[in-house]
Amino acid sequence: MHGLVFTLLKRYVQTQYDHSTWVRLLEAANLTAADFDHKQVYPDEHMYALVGQAAQMTGLSADELHEKFGEYLVPDLMYMYKRLVQPEWKTLDMIEHTENTMHRQVRSEHTENAPPVLEVSRISPTELFIDYKSERRMGALAVGIVRGLATYFEEADQIIVEPTTSENGEQVRIRVRQVPAQS
Incomplete structure (x- = not known):
């Protein structure tokens, strides 16, 4: 790592x-x-x-700690990769483009590194699925990063993150939905 x-x-x-x-x-x-x-x-x-x-x-469980740490990482990750982020992107867009932007960059700069593979399926403008694949079994970290992105983009009250499989497997499916802002 x-x-x-x-x-x-x-x-x-x-x-x-x-x-x-x-x-x-x-x-x-x-x-x-x-x-x-x-x-x-x-x-x-x-x-x-x-x-x-x-x-x-x-x-706390290891999954809870990974989630909290994932949330904490986001401002630093956004700072490090800001040149790859389009100004109009919000939470769902960021998730959709992570594999082909940030992860591609990490793999090209650090061949010994292996960030998880994220296969993202955009179901609608307000919903997507993330299929996380990694032998590291740190899907909870990905869940935390998604929550951290929602906070970063000031959409925390609109983004619902639902792991649909165990967060500590090699393959984790995460459903992410955007709901209308609470007034």
Whole structure:
């Protein structure tokens, strides 16, 4: 997994808790690196160990933690890839174009990286399905990112995200619908 994800995870933990929580989390996960280099790639097992220990420390499930972290990632991801985003895009458009824009960019710049494959089917102007495919089994992270996108585009009260399969499988189907804004 790309070191940038670990760097952002560290910041997330420090923001939500504190630096000592990050240190305790590293120790509990038997990881010695206090800092991850954002340009390096690390074994996926490092992320599994950190999230597993965080779940034990917080009492939240790994899926809940992945979702919260996914939401947290969005502003940084949008900043990093802003040159690829069309100004008229909103939440559903962003999801529809992620595979052919951001993921394509990641794959071309970092051949050792393997972001999940997202097959998006636009059912109507207000609904789509995401078929997430990854051996990492982090569909909950994708669910969190979708929720984070809705917040980013100020559509959180209009976007409904419904995983229709288990969020920790290699293949996860996520239904995303836009409903009229609440007044």
